[in-house]
Amino acid sequence: xxxxxxxxxxxxxxxxxxxxxxxxxxxxxxxxxxxxxxxxxxxxxxxxxxxxxxxxxxxxxxxxxxxxxxxxxxxxxxxxxxxxxxxxxxxxxxxxxxxxxxxxxxxxxxxxxxxxxxxxxxxxxxxxxxxxxxxxxxxxxxxxxxxxxxxxxxxxx
Numbered sequence: 240x241x242x243x244x245x246x247x248x249x250x251x252x253x254x255x256x257x258x259x260x261x262x263x264x265x266x267x268x269x270x271x272x273x274x275x276x277x278x279x280x281x282x283x284x285x286x287x288x289x290x291x292x293x294x295x296x297x298x299x300x301x302x303x304x305x306x307x308x309x310x311x312x313x314x315x316x317x318x319x320x321x322x323x324x325x326x327x328x329x330x331x332x333x334x335x336x337x338x339x340x341x342x343x344x345x346x347x348x349x350x351x352x353x354x355x356x357x358x359x360x361x362x363x364x365x366x367x368x369x370x371x372x373x374x375x376x377x378x379x380x381x382x383x384x385x386x387x388x389x390x391x392x393x394x395x396x
Contacts, residue, residue: 256334275303275340278310305336355393360385
C-alpha cells in the first residue's frame with residue numbers, strides 16, 4: 240500500500256465510521272517506532288507506522304486509523320481530543336477504535352546489561368560501581384578529587 244491508497248482508506252473510514260470527511264493528508268512515516276500512528280495538531284495531518292500494516296494486517300491498520308481520526312475530529316470540533324478526555328474515550332467506544340495498538344511482532348528487546356565496571360580512586364581507595372564505562376582521564380574521585388582507575392569487570396545479577 241502506498242500513501243495514495245492510505246489517503247483513500249482514511250477518507251473512506253472517516254465517512255463510514257464518523258459520518259464526516261477527512262480533509263487533510265494521511266501518509267506513512269517510517270520514522271515512527273513506538274507508536275502505530277500520530278495526529279499532528281498543527282497541520283491536522285495523520286502519520287501512520289507502515290510496520291503495523293506489514294506485520295499485523297489491514298484490520299490493525301484500520302483500528303489505528305480510527306484512533307487517529309478520533310483525535311482529528313474531536314480537535315477540529317474543539318472538544319477533548321486527548322487520551323485522558325472523556326469525549327475521546329466515548330468516541331473510541333462508539334466507533335470501535337482501540338485505545339492502544341497491539342505490540343509489533345519484531346519489536347527489539349532491550350538488552351539487559353549484566354556487566355558491572357568497578358573503578359577505584361588511587362588516593363583514598365573509594366570504589367565506584369558503574370554499568371557504563373567512564374573516561375578516567377576526564378573524571379576524578381568525588382571524595383578527594385584523586386585519579387580513578389578501572390579495577391575490574393564484575394558479572395552483575
